[in-house]
Amino acid sequence: MTSRIYKCQGALLNARGECQFRVWAPFRENVTLLLPGSRENTYPMQRDEEGYWEVLVAGIRPGALYYYLLDGTLQRPDPASRNQPEGVHGPSAVTDPAAFTFTDDHWTGMRLEEMIIYELHTGAFTPEGTLQGIISRLPALLELGITAIEIMPLAQCPGRRNWGYDGVYPFALHNAYGSADDLKELVNTAHALGLAVILDVVYNHQGPEGNYLQDYGPYFTDRYCTPWGQAINFDGAWSDAVRAFYIQNALMWLDEFHMDGLRLDAVHAYWDSSALHVVQELAEAVQQLEARTGKKKVLIGETDLNNPRYINPVEKGGYGLHGQWADEFHHALHSRLTGERNGYYEDFGCLSQLAAAFEHAYVYTGQYSPHRKRRFGALPEHNPYSQFVVFAQNHDQVGNRMLGERLGALLPFEALKLAAATVLLSPFVPLLFMGEEYGERRPFLFFTSHGDPQLISALQAGRKREFAAFHAGGEAPDPQSLQTFQASVLSWDMQSPDNAALLACYRFLIDFRKNRPALRNDRREGTRVHAVLNDALLVLEREDEHSQDRLLILFNFDRQEQVWHSAGMQPV
Amino acid sequence: MTSRIYKCQGALLNARGECQFRVWAPFRENVTLLLPGSRENTYPMQRDEEGYWEVLVAGIRPGALYYYLLDGTLQRPDPASRNQPEGVHGPSAVTDPAAFTFTDDHWTGMRLEEMIIYELHTGAFTPEGTLQGIISRLPALLELGITAIEIMPLAQCPGRRNWGYDGVYPFALHNAYGSADDLKELVNTAHALGLAVILDVVYNHQGPEGNYLQDYGPYFTDRYCTPWGQAINFDGAWSDAVRAFYIQNALMWLDEFHMDGLRLDAVHAYWDSSALHVVQELAEAVQQLEARTGKKKVLIGETDLNNPRYINPVEKGGYGLHGQWADEFHHALHSRLTGERNGYYEDFGCLSQLAAAFEHAYVYTGQYSPHRKRRFGALPEHNPYSQFVVFAQNHDQVGNRMLGERLGALLPFEALKLAAATVLLSPFVPLLFMGEEYGERRPFLFFTSHGDPQLISALQAGRKREFAAFHAGGEAPDPQSLQTFQASVLSWDMQSPDNAALLACYRFLIDFRKNRPALRNDRREGTRVHAVLNDALLVLEREDEHSQDRLLILFNFDRQEQVWHSAGMQPV
Structure with missing residues (x-):
């Protein structure tokens, strides 16, 4: 496993009341921090070799508004803004990540x-x-x-x-x-x-309005198509910083x-x-x-x-x-x-498919899908x-x-x-x-x-x-x-x-x-589909890991009563 | 492992002197076999549910020329033609796959x-x-x-x-x-x-001239870009037959x-x-x-x-x-x-990189590549x-x-x-x-x-x-x-x-x-790079699996003599 350091973008207040502004704009000739309203309101930023621009400014308060000025012409909000008080087209605002005090030390997460x-x-x-x-x-x-x-x-x-x-x-x-x-x-x-x-x-994409990422750098690519607009540049030139942007977001x-x-x-x-x-x-x-x-x-x-x-x-x-x-x-x-069969429901409709889903989570594990017009999926065996x-x-x-x-x-x-x-x-x-x-x-x-x-x-x-x-x-x-x-x-x-x-x-x-x-056993051998009858009755058995607790669950998908005999019960 | 039957396309002579013509054209209304020059020269073909069209014709000789007529208008060579005697735009010709008699029964291949x-x-x-x-x-x-x-x-x-x-x-x-x-x-x-x-x-692509595949069916896709033209449709609707086409080719x-x-x-x-x-x-x-x-x-x-x-x-x-x-x-x-450093050679040039290639086959196993402008590769450890x-x-x-x-x-x-x-x-x-x-x-x-x-x-x-x-x-x-x-x-x-x-x-x-x-040991532990000296000398040790046969190989990449002492030899 690689252990990578991801550079944070954004405006980060530190304990000494200074704010570190950092933004990635590898192709820009110059990037300036703009603090609208303050007296001395522009701060030229320094570029590092990866194309991140930085400036450290003292005396910034939470809530302070800012823009970046790209090549002296384009005024843009921060792509890594923590707050857009006036919406997607307005200035970004500095926040104090340490302002809130958590009291959940006892909490260790949930599986x-x-x-x-x-x-x-x-x-x-x-x-x-x-x-x-x-x-x-x-x-x-x-x-x-x-x-x-x-x-x-x-x-x-x-x-x-x-x-x-x-x-x-x-x-x-x-x-x-x-x-x-x-x-x-x-x-x-x-x-x-x-x-x-x-x-x-x-x-996987950015929204269609107020997306200024492309003004900053090669966040997007035309090598792949998505239904929602340009694909994110996860594998082309300069993609390290793009990957870091989203991974940092997850970590935040x-x-x-x-x-x-x-x-x-x-x-x-x-x-x-x-x-x-x-x-x-x-x-x-x-x-x-x-x-x-x-x-x-x-x-x-x-x-x-x-x-x-x-x-x-x-x-x-x-x-x-x-x-x-x-x-x-x-x-x-x-x-x-x-009973719907339109759109992708064309591929479904039989109770046996629900039984298949109970067995494999997927219904299509390599079979031909009429809706997709091709074989689809693989078996998640393990x-x-x-x-x-x-x-x-x-x-x-x-x-x-x-x-x-x-x-x-x-x-x-x-x-x-x-x-x-x-x-x-x-x-x-x-x-x-x-x-x-x-x-x-x-x-x-x-x-x-x-x-x-x-x-x-x-x-x-x-x-x-x-x-x-x-x-x-x-x-x-x-x-x-x-x-x-x-x-x-x-x-x-x-x-x-x-x-x-x-x-x-x-x-x-x-x-x-x-x-x-x-019901708490997630192992595959703990769940068995016993029968699918008349496209109406689905019989499911569940048991715990030690076969101490067993449940037979009968789902009736019909208005009619269903009769099923458990004698000679065989897994389907 | 799935065991799939791949339908063959093409003109296949059988032992009874009949020829089975089969071609995939799922969107065509009708497909006709055309035998130029013969008296009764058109044979309507039958479509199966996957979009393959077939006709069985008796009395066909090896070398017989044919085209397919698509929807009564487009006359095209066979995409699975075994022989194009007049080149890419001319008719296809029937071949006899059984004409040659192999005598290599003893041969079982080579690892x-x-x-x-x-x-x-x-x-x-x-x-x-x-x-x-x-x-x-x-x-x-x-x-x-x-x-x-x-x-x-x-x-x-x-x-x-x-x-x-x-x-x-x-x-x-x-x-x-x-x-x-x-x-x-x-x-x-x-x-x-x-x-x-x-x-x-x-x-991964078809050539730019004489490519009539698109007249037959959705062999191509615009979902991905390739430097050589349209990408092959390996995962969209109708792709089963496209995959089968190429897999059949490999098997042939x-x-x-x-x-x-x-x-x-x-x-x-x-x-x-x-x-x-x-x-x-x-x-x-x-x-x-x-x-x-x-x-x-x-x-x-x-x-x-x-x-x-x-x-x-x-x-x-x-x-x-x-x-x-x-x-x-x-x-x-x-x-x-x-000494070349242009194009992709920009990423290379040091002897230590050749040493890395001796260790991992790849030189870039996750490091930043200046030419690609991103981190590149993974370690092929196993x-x-x-x-x-x-x-x-x-x-x-x-x-x-x-x-x-x-x-x-x-x-x-x-x-x-x-x-x-x-x-x-x-x-x-x-x-x-x-x-x-x-x-x-x-x-x-x-x-x-x-x-x-x-x-x-x-x-x-x-x-x-x-x-x-x-x-x-x-x-x-x-x-x-x-x-x-x-x-x-x-x-x-x-x-x-x-x-x-x-x-x-x-x-x-x-x-x-x-x-x-x-030199016959392909295990990773059988090869060790001992030293790279002065960007000139690469010292490689190789041994067999039982450490019975050992070779020290010194590659001198300089015109100057190199001096190296094997005492205290340590793997680099």
Whole structure:
């Protein structure tokens, strides 16, 4: 394992009241620090051999605004800004990383296999739409029984309302949500309650508005295509500093913010032909952080490649992530529950596919996929079940539908309980999407508040085009409209009889999962699919490592009663 | 390991005198076989569900010409043609794969560690420029002592003169060189003499002229960039048939032509994000062929990524190639010998880098490369030395120079002997480039004989641009000129005193390599670099597995005498 020193970019206040400004701009002739409003307001910076420019300035206070002036002409915010008080186009602001005092020394992190994850969007989770709003609901989540929250991306995005995947300042907390100290307070409070915190981070692209990275250096490449714009330059000339930028970002959240883990968005789109893949380099940097701090950290990749390489250990040629999202478990479950066969659900729909997902986490392990029109995937033979995060819903699976319908709006009450049990009694790491626990019926729609008119119309047209294939009729809601966002905020209606009953069911299942040894075994031999009958009944056996505790779980996906005889029970 | 059936494309004569025509064209409405000249000359073909079109026709003779008619409008040669008697734009011709009778049943192949490889270009190797020409020189090669010949690509290219990397019919033998049966005779004769035969194959792109693949189906993709044109579609929709096309091609050379191995050109440009990488799929298909036939086959990748993944075993997360070219051994040797520092030689020049290459095969194993402007490579810790093919010259390193100078034209006589010893006494698999053994002074230039005027001028302009960086002055020879080719044909001057002396030296070194146990040990612990003195003297120790035979080898890269005391000898 290589041990690398990653140079920090950004404005870093030290204990002596000095601020170290450092920014990477290898092709610029000169870079100047600009402090608008102060008397002596420009500071020429010194370049080192790697192309980082530095200047140390005394007497800087937290909150001080600054820009960089590139080659005397371009005035730009800091790519590694910690705070953009006026949004993506405004000045950057200095923060004091040491201002907040953590009290979570006792906390040593949480292993992935202990996690029951609750995914939430800061803006839509509470009426306040802030980090403080999340803090106020932590006791409710504790009561539900989940053990970890996963927060959708918090990097500064254009406008106030955004899912988070349009972030353009990976180090800055989105200004609509509160301050960096609010986030630290959230993590500190969670840890006090015994909850872990995972942050969703986006290192495969930058958002389309307010992205000034290309003015600083070769952050992007045209060697690869991504659906979201230019690919990040992880393997071309000058890529060391680009890799360092994102790895430093990961280390900031994990170290300075005490995050317990990161969910790496679309890790299959980290295009990198280097001998040391950037995902592996990131995983190794995090391992070194763990060794240094004694705190457990988890890295979970979102990947749709059905390729165990991402989660295999480095000595087996893997990239060393702890876990990954297992989308196909969702697809198999969703399509069987809803009967939907459009889009990628074309590849799913039989209960036997859900059985396959119970066995391998992936459904496609090398077979021909009609939707992809090619053979797809590989068998994750040596990976314990706890390396896979499964869900009946998540922000993408709900929000990428034209009308953003949650299962609560698509399925009858009994089916919601079935979905909950399928996820929570599985040997995988379960993830709930905020509101799922009480059967929220409000949608989770795609919303933005971009400022660039051209981008807005392109986005609106794009959404309509995208849904031509998915939905026969109806109009896609306007992502820019305030209403679209407001319609997506949780109702917190836990009192209606069905909602209360479903919540009780979730609480029971979570409690059951935590306390039955059979359900705590993540080894592959601890879970057996016994039968799939009439495309309706799925019979699952689970047992603990010592075969002391055994459970036979019968999932009935039909309205009809199913009859099954356990005599002569054979694994399928 | 998956065992897949790969459908053959092409025109395959069977023992009953019928010919099975099969071609993949998934988006075509209809495909018709066209036999120009015969009376009833069109045969409608039937499509199967994968998009292959077939027809079985009786009474077809070897040599029969044919085209396919696509959607009633486009008349095209067969992408899997075995013979293009009139070149890349003309009709395809049926061949009889069973016409030649091999007599090499005794031959079971050769392990990579036994190979001393001789790379040759069919057109420039002999005055005849044919496969028969090669056959006539096999006894001379046997006398030299090499154990394997590696033939530059033989696929049908545009025109008569071409290096081979512009091939557009991977299954057809280039018509200027002779027939498929000539190639079989060559392999059969080589085996009778105890020589193995390796073929260079190009699966990362198709040549620029006469490439009709895109008329048949989605063979290409724009998701990745290559320097040589469109990337092959190894991972998009419909890619199963594309992968099968190239894997079938590999199997044809290895099985039907009895080739002992393949050199895979630029395997780093096989862009593939699939869970089962196409290189691994190819390696597994070849392993199955070996199991079926009992004949050893070797796969050697050309890759410049310094990434041991390509040659690691599948169970260690590798792709399972047997070996790879180790370009950096060359670069370290060449730049130290010649003093050249232009282009990629910028990264080399110190003798300590050659010492590093002796230790790890790669020079850059994670360090910063000034030429690439990023950290580069990884350490191949667990790979025996025999997985790396090294050379003082090869077609690329000679021919990609503006003036195509071989070492014989660049270095004094003594330095040529030093280069030979460095390669042949190394623990790696040595490769000689034709003519190197007697110090050929003729160049090996880049030559083509394209027919497309636009392509020709683009190519001529491109060569000039390319060499702007490499050479300060002079004109790049015209690749299209017949003279450029003729100047590159070997002189076979083995009589001049220096040439005869060098040849004797090569023979001695090869013989010594074959017979000294210390030189036959490919384990990493059998080779130790003891010292690098004054950037002039490299001291290498080699021993056999049982430490019975030990050799101390002193390479002096300076004109001055070097003094070195072995007392207190410590590994560096």
